[in-house]
Amino acid sequence: MAEQRHHGNRHGRSEDARRAVLQAADDLLVEKGFAGVTIEGVASAAGVAKQTIYRWWGSKTDILLDTFLEDAARDLAPQEHETLAEDLRAHLRRLADFLTTNDAGAVFKALIGHAQHDAAFGERLRTQYLEEQRQRDRAPLDRAIERGELPADVDVPAAVDLLVGPIYHRVLMTGDPVDDRFIDMLVEHFLLSYELGHSEPRGSS
Structure with missing residues (x-):
């Protein structure tokens, strides 16, 4: 034919x-x-x-990487809310859901596992996903700096590590839940570290 x-x-x-x-x-x-x-x-x-x-x-990993990258670009673009606390909670919850309740989470774990045995693929994963995702992860912080909600000298890359690192650790290592309570704790500790005070999540009791 x-x-x-x-x-x-x-x-x-x-x-x-x-x-x-x-x-x-x-x-x-x-x-x-x-x-x-x-x-x-x-x-x-x-x-x-x-x-x-x-x-x-x-290869099949090229296909899986493409579908994962498209899903991440579509689902993980951070939305803007009124405050840094709201921005962070919303973005971290979306990231947690993406990696734990979405099929993309299974793809991500498979790609991470393959990267341990294929250095060239590992480099592609870092440059094509992790670097792009870090730009998305830092967006709420960059906006907060522009609004004057965070000081201009904040080490943004380190702040991103503090916020998203525990999520990846639970997803890839411990398997512990990455639920709203855990996300609220991450955000609260981050805000307190910059002396921004307590900010109760909306809808909490």
Whole structure:
């Protein structure tokens, strides 16, 4: 059968087929684990030829990284509220949900695990996800500095580590819950460290 020409994105890919491949890889990972994801399985689930996938991606980890990056860019852009406390609680809760209740969390753990055995992929993961995510994580702090809510000399990268580090630690290491109570504690300790005082989360009893 002659290959059908698709009108897709600027790279010449069919957007429908591309999305089908990303979704298929995501679903297979959640269902079967990292070892259960194969190019053959992805191609079959997405309804495309293996040759089509290999024109776009070099390996299954490339597919999983692409779907994870797209999900992160869509779901983790921090929204602006009235105060730093609100901004931080909202952003950290979204990050926690993304990594624990979303299929993206399973993809993230698989990518982190693969990065331990593939240094080149680990570098790609750092530059393509972690560096971009740090820019999103620091946005609430940068806005607070612009508003005068935080001092201009705040070490923003260190502050980001203090806020998101415990979330990643629980997700990747301990498996302890990353619930609203835990997020509220992180934010409260951070605010107190800058002498911003107690700020009760809305809706708490």
